[in-house]
Amino acid sequence: MKLNDAVFGAVFLALSLLVLWTIQGYPKIPGQNVGPSAFPGVIAVGLAVCSLPLIAQRLAAPARGRHGSSAAQWTRQPQQVIAFAVTVGRAGVVRGGVRDASAF
DSSP states (O other), X not given: OOOOHHHHXXXXXXXXXXXXXXXXXXXXOTXXXXXXXXXXXXXXXXXXXXXXXXXXXXXXXXTOOSSSSOTTTGGGSHHHHHHHHHHHHHHTEETTEEOOGGGO
């Protein structure tokens, strides 16, 4: 089952708004400009900003039948497959697990 990206965007936006609403009740630290709500607030704002393109992208093209491009499209181009293999090889991913990091 495939879900629409706008659904995930709406869920992430609701989650970020819930976090922003929740941190309003956090106590302030006397003499400090930054309190315990600063980090969750920054993360929630970032999540909200990232969720907006998910919603807007799907709402801008509702007639499109597929969700983005097919995963198999890039495999039809040999250059893309070679670039993928080189990237995976450089990252140290091999059949038995992750290669020793000291090899880099």
